[in-house]
Amino acid sequence: MKIIDNVISDRGSKYAVSGAPCTSPEEAKAFIKELCRKKKFAKATHNTWAVLLDEGPLKNDDGESGAGMVIVRMLEREGLKGHIICVTRWFGGKHLGGDRFRHVQDAVRVYLEGLG
Known part of the structure; x- marks a missing residue:
């Protein structure tokens, strides 16, 4: 798991980005669970994520409506x-x-x- 903290700060909101290899919905859930074991990330307002799998994209906005699709499009x-x-x-x-x-x-x- 790679975490880049304090990537962006705007009007008090702070952002971080993280990621890892992921090949199934189960691995995606495990990744988020592991990330949220860190108290700081568990207390975050939104943990928005996406992954492209062979069976199609998988995403979760976590209350930040539309943000998951932004990540899908970039992937x-x-x-x-x-x-x-x-x-x-x-x-x-x-x-x-x-x-x-x-x-x-x-x-x-x-x-x-x-990632290079």
């Missing part, structure tokens, strides 16, 4: 199958509107660049 563009990416947000008290989707994209981009 499809990269052609990255079998790798889960999770963007975590701690809400800072101010609504970000459409900027939240840009932040999800930026966080995923940072993670993908780290």
Whole structure:
């Protein structure tokens, strides 16, 4: 599991991005469970994630409506199958509107660049 903390900060909201190889829905659930064992991530407002599997995309918005699909689209563009990416947000008290989707994209981009 690779975690990149404090990727983005905007109006009090803070973002992190994490990921790992993942080849099944069970592995995706295990990844999120393992991530949330860290108290900081368990207390996050949103742990939005997605993975492209052979049987199709799997995603969870975790209350950040539409954010999972943003991650799916980026994974499809990269052609990255079998790798889960999770963007975590701690809400800072101010609504970000459409900027939240840009932040999800930026966080995923940072993670993908780290993969090489």
